[in-house]
Amino acid sequence: xxxxxxxTLVVAQFGARAAAYVASPVHAQGDDLRxxxxxxxxxxxxxxxxxxxxxGHVSFAVAPHVAEVIAYDxxxxxxxxxxxxxxxxxxxxxxTRRGQAESLPFESGDFDFVLTxxxxxxxxxxxxxxxxxxxxxxxxxxxxxxxxxxPANVVLDTFLQSVELLRDPSHVRDYTAxxxxxxxxxxxxxxxxSTQRRLRMDFAxxxxxxxxxxxxxxxxxxxxxxxxxxxxxxxxLEPDGSFMLDTMAIEAGPV
Numbered sequence: 001x002x003x004x005x006x007x008t009l010v011v012a013q014f015g016a017r018a019a020a021y022v023a024s025p026v027h028a029q030g031d032d033l034r035x036x037x038x039x040x041x042x043x044x045x046x047x048x049x050x051x052x053x054x055x056g057h058v059s060f061a062v063a064p065h066v067a068e069v070i071a072y073d074x075x076x077x078x079x080x081x082x083x084x085x086x087x088x089x090x091x092x093x094x095x096t097r098r099g100q101a102e103s104l105p106f107e108s109g110d111f112d113f114v115l116t117x118x119x120x121x122x123x124x125x126x127x128x129x130x131x132x133x134x135x136x137x138x139x140x141x142x143x144x145x146x147x148x149x150x151p152a153n154v155v156l157d158t159f160l161q162s163v164e165l166l167r168d169p170s171h172v173r174d175y176t177a178x179x180x181x182x183x184x185x186x187x188x189x190x191x192x193x194s195t196q197r198r199l200r201m202d203f204a205x206x207x208x209x210x211x212x213x214x215x216x217x218x219x220x221x222x223x224x225x226x227x228x229x230x231x232x233x234x235x236x237l238e239p240d241g242s243f244m245l246d247t248m249a250i251e252a253g254p255v
Contacts, residue, residue: 010170031197036117048115049104052101052123053096056085059082059086063091069095070096072099079097100124102132109141112138118148126172130189144249146248147247150174155231159231161174167212192251193251195249200243201245203241204241221241
């Protein structure tokens with residue numbers, strides 16, 4: 001049986017789950033979304049790229065404050081769900097475009113803001129995706145990168161990557177804070193602000209949202225139950241499998 005390439009795997013994982021991500025409470029709310037909306041407020045003529053838009057929550061948060069938002073993603077099904085939700089919210093300045101993060105179909109300097117949230121850990125080549133984000137951003141523009149991050153400790157990192165991959169085989173990597181800063185610098189960004197937070201992941205909805213097969217969700221529970229005391233303490237593992245995840249929001253501009 002021929003194996004899919006990475007982009008095909010991502011589309012297969014998320015296309016059928018588009019409605020779940022649009023409706024997901026953990027994606028639809030948060031201080032990070034409010035911060036992004038505040039950032040773009042007052043820029044009525046701005047053009048915004050929501051890079052790896054997923055369920056479209058960044059697009060919905062910023063659309064009332066700017067001139068145009070392009071929600072960009074690999075999955076046609078996800079983009080269809082985003083377009084339908086934007087229409088239901090009367091956000092007529094939101095349009096959709098399909099493609100890879102590593103090869104953006106836009107001119108250099110096209111956008112005042114490039115925003116991405118909980119997407120980069122799925123990119124096949126994160127460094128290339130960040131370089132493209134830098135290319136399409138105006139010299140005076142601002143980018144915001146929001147994602148789960150891995151602990152610097154290798155034991156904790158290994159545990160996190162293992163459960164992420166078991167839940168979703170299209171997962172590539174949750175990068176550490178230092179790795180993020182290094183990649184952004186290499187892509188030509190200067191970081192102006194970063195904020196780290198902890199996000200509680202409810203195990204039942206985390207698994208249901210991705211429709212993780214029972215054999216793999218059982219493997220995750222097995223890893224959790226056999227975790228060392230430091231691992232269990234760091235992730236604040238709960239009896240039902242719920243846990244705490246580190247996230248970081250990074251604001252940056254062109255060097």
